Amino acid sequence: MTENDNLQMKPYPMNDRAEGERVCFSFVSRTASCGIMLYDRGTGRLLKKIPFTEKDRTGYVYCRTVENIDVKTNTYLFYEEDRLVPDERAKVFPQRTGYGRERSIADLKAGFDTGEFDWGEDCFPRIPYSQMIGYCLHVRGFTRHASSGVRDRGTFSGIREKIPYLKEIGVTTLELQPAYEFMEVPLKEEQRLPLMTPFGIMEETSAGRLNYWGYKRGYYYAPKAAYAAAEDAPREFRELVRALHEERMELVMQFYFPGDVNQNEIAPILHYWVKAYHVDGFHLLGENLPIDLLASDDLLADTKLWYCHFDTARIYGKAEQPLYPHLGEYNDTWYYEMRKFLKGDGNMLGSVLYHMRHIPEKAGDIHYLTNYFGLTLADMVSYDYKHNEINGEENRDGNDYNASWNCGEEGTSRRQSVKKLRIKQMKNAMCLLLLSQSAPLIFMGDEFANSQKGNNNPYCQDNAVAWLDWKDAKKNAEMLEFWKLLIAFRHRHPILHPDRELRLMDYLACGYPDLSYHGKYAWQPQTENGCRHVGIMLCGKYAKFGSGSDDTFLYIAMNMHWESHKLALPRLPKGMKWEAAFSTENGIGTKTDLREEENSEWQRNIAPRSIQVYVSVPVKEKKARGTVEK
Structure with a gap:
C-alpha cells in the first residue's frame, strides 16, 4: 500500500488536507452524482471536474486524493447533480468580497490553508479565572469608527493595534463575537430564510437583510475574510493571537451552533482552532450541545470552555480535581440580579451577596452587567425602555425587560442632577463588577460610557449605532479613569479575587472570618x-x-x-x-x-x-x- 493510498483511505478529519501537490478531499453527500470542481484562483476558470466514484464512498462520506494541485493558485467547489456546493469545512475563502456585499455560491470557492506560520516561542497564557478580566467585542464594531485611530479599521489587525490600550485598562481575555466565516447577507441563490438571534428565530426576512452579529450557521473552520485587512485572513488571525500571547493575553471565540449542526462535528471544529490558531477558549452558544463530552475532552483540558451551566459533579466526579480548571459558567443570573439591586429594587440583598462571593466548585464564573445583547452601561442608566425602532421590526425585537432605570429622564438629558446621578450609577455598576470575587467581563466601550442610543438588540446595525465611538474615551474621561482605578485596586488586593469561594468562617483561628x-x-x-x-x-x-x-x-x-x-x-x-x-x-x-x-x-x-x-x-x-x- 502506498502513502497515497493510505491518505485516501482516511476521510477524517473532514477538511481538505494538502501534502505538497496532493490534496485529500472529503465531502458528505446522499447523492450518487457528486464530485469536485477545480478552478484557477486568478481567472475563476474551471480547470477540471473530478467525480467521486463508488470506491471513494464510506457511508455518506466521499474521500479522494487528487494529485498535481497548486494550493496557491487553485480553488474548488463541490457539486451534487447540477448544483454547486461550497465546502462547509473550508479553511479559507480567498475571494475577497467587501463586508455586507451580496455573494453567490461562486464567490465561495475554497482555498487551501497550509498552516505555515512562524509561531516563534508562542505559548498559551492559561490565565486562571481568579486573575481574569474579560472584554467582549465585535471584531468590526470595535475599530470600524473613524475615531478608532487605527490603520486597518474593523479588522483583526485593528484589534492588534489596540492591544496596548486593552492592556492599559487591565484586560487579560478577549471574547470575540462570531469571527468565523458567515454570510452577513444571504446568498443570491437564497430568496428567503429565517434570521436567528440569541433570542430565537425572528419572522421571515427578505434577502439582503444584514446579520451584523453573525449568530447563524457558519463555515466554522475559516476566519471571516471580511474581518481581515489583508488577503490572507488565516495569517492575520494568527498574527493577532500571537501578539496577544506576547502580552500574556488570551483570545476566546464565540461559536454558535444551531440545532441542525451535527453534534459529532463540534469537537473537531474546536480542536482545529486550538491546534491551527492557538485559540485559548470558546464560548459555546446554541441548541442541544454535547456539553459534558466537550467538557471531558482530553485535548480541550487546557482550553477555556464557557457555557450557561456545567454539572461539574457529573463531569469530574467527587474525587477528581482538574489540573487547570477550564470550565466557566456564563449566564444572565448575575446580570439581572445586580441590575435590579443597582436601580434600587427591594428584596435583592441576599441574592447580591451570594453572587458577589460565588465561585462554582471546580470551575469559574463569568459575571457581567453588560454584553453584546441588552443595553450598554451608559444606556442602562439612561433608558427605562428599549429603543430599537431603527432595526425595522417596529421595536418588537430585543428583550422587553432590561432591569434598567433612566435616573429621572428618558434618553439624553441636560439636567445636571440627572447627569450627575447617571455618572454615579455607572461607577456603582463598575464597583459591583470589579469588587465581586469571580471573573468580571464587560462589553466594549462600557469603560468609557459608550452608548447605542437605547438600542438593546443592534443585530443588523453596521453603523454608528453599533460601532464603538472612541471620542467617548476623552469625553467621558472621568469614567475611564475610575475604571482604571478599580482595576488597579482589584489587582492590588488578592482577597478580591481568590481561587475558590470564601467560606464566611474563621478557619485560620485569627479572630476574623474571611x-x-x-x-x-x-x-x-x-x-x-x-x-x-x-x-x-x-x-x-x-x-x-x-x-x-x-x-x-x-x-x-x-x-x-x-x-x-x-x-x-x-x-x-x-x-x-x-x-x-x-x-x-x-x-x-x-x-x-x-x-x-x-x-x-x-x-x-x-x-x-x-x-x-x-x-x-x-x-x-x-x-x-x-x-x-x-
Whole structure:
C-alpha cells in the first residue's frame, strides 16, 4: 500500500488536507452524482471536474486524493447533480468580497490553508479565572469608527493595534463575537430564510437583510475574510493571537451552533482552532450541545470552555480535581440580579451577596452587567425602555425587560442632577463588577460610557449605532479613569479575587472570618426585604501578596437606597485603623476619615446610591515632644 493510498483511505478529519501537490478531499453527500470542481484562483476558470466514484464512498462520506494541485493558485467547489456546493469545512475563502456585499455560491470557492506560520516561542497564557478580566467585542464594531485611530479599521489587525490600550485598562481575555466565516447577507441563490438571534428565530426576512452579529450557521473552520485587512485572513488571525500571547493575553471565540449542526462535528471544529490558531477558549452558544463530552475532552483540558451551566459533579466526579480548571459558567443570573439591586429594587440583598462571593466548585464564573445583547452601561442608566425602532421590526425585537432605570429622564438629558446621578450609577455598576470575587467581563466601550442610543438588540446595525465611538474615551474621561482605578485596586488586593469561594468562617483561628457582613451595628447585617445597604468586610489574612505577606482588610459599604444610611465598621487588630480609599460619591482620597463614637462602634453615614471602600492601614505612632523622627 502506498502513502497515497493510505491518505485516501482516511476521510477524517473532514477538511481538505494538502501534502505538497496532493490534496485529500472529503465531502458528505446522499447523492450518487457528486464530485469536485477545480478552478484557477486568478481567472475563476474551471480547470477540471473530478467525480467521486463508488470506491471513494464510506457511508455518506466521499474521500479522494487528487494529485498535481497548486494550493496557491487553485480553488474548488463541490457539486451534487447540477448544483454547486461550497465546502462547509473550508479553511479559507480567498475571494475577497467587501463586508455586507451580496455573494453567490461562486464567490465561495475554497482555498487551501497550509498552516505555515512562524509561531516563534508562542505559548498559551492559561490565565486562571481568579486573575481574569474579560472584554467582549465585535471584531468590526470595535475599530470600524473613524475615531478608532487605527490603520486597518474593523479588522483583526485593528484589534492588534489596540492591544496596548486593552492592556492599559487591565484586560487579560478577549471574547470575540462570531469571527468565523458567515454570510452577513444571504446568498443570491437564497430568496428567503429565517434570521436567528440569541433570542430565537425572528419572522421571515427578505434577502439582503444584514446579520451584523453573525449568530447563524457558519463555515466554522475559516476566519471571516471580511474581518481581515489583508488577503490572507488565516495569517492575520494568527498574527493577532500571537501578539496577544506576547502580552500574556488570551483570545476566546464565540461559536454558535444551531440545532441542525451535527453534534459529532463540534469537537473537531474546536480542536482545529486550538491546534491551527492557538485559540485559548470558546464560548459555546446554541441548541442541544454535547456539553459534558466537550467538557471531558482530553485535548480541550487546557482550553477555556464557557457555557450557561456545567454539572461539574457529573463531569469530574467527587474525587477528581482538574489540573487547570477550564470550565466557566456564563449566564444572565448575575446580570439581572445586580441590575435590579443597582436601580434600587427591594428584596435583592441576599441574592447580591451570594453572587458577589460565588465561585462554582471546580470551575469559574463569568459575571457581567453588560454584553453584546441588552443595553450598554451608559444606556442602562439612561433608558427605562428599549429603543430599537431603527432595526425595522417596529421595536418588537430585543428583550422587553432590561432591569434598567433612566435616573429621572428618558434618553439624553441636560439636567445636571440627572447627569450627575447617571455618572454615579455607572461607577456603582463598575464597583459591583470589579469588587465581586469571580471573573468580571464587560462589553466594549462600557469603560468609557459608550452608548447605542437605547438600542438593546443592534443585530443588523453596521453603523454608528453599533460601532464603538472612541471620542467617548476623552469625553467621558472621568469614567475611564475610575475604571482604571478599580482595576488597579482589584489587582492590588488578592482577597478580591481568590481561587475558590470564601467560606464566611474563621478557619485560620485569627479572630476574623474571611468574609463577613455588617449593618448599622458591626457583625449584625440587616437583610430584611426593604434593606438596600450593607457592609462587607474581607479579611486579608486569608490572601497573600506575591511577597508572602498578608493582604489588608477591606470594607465595602454599599447603599443603593435613595436615602443615606449608617453602617458600622468592625474594630481592626491593634495597630491598625480604617482609611477611606475611594467613593462613588466623593471620588478618591481620605477626606472622610472615621471617628470613634461613644458606643465604641465605628460608623459612617453612607450617601444615597453610593459605594464607599475602606482599607486597613497601620496606625502611625505619635512622636514624643522633643524627639527627632529617624
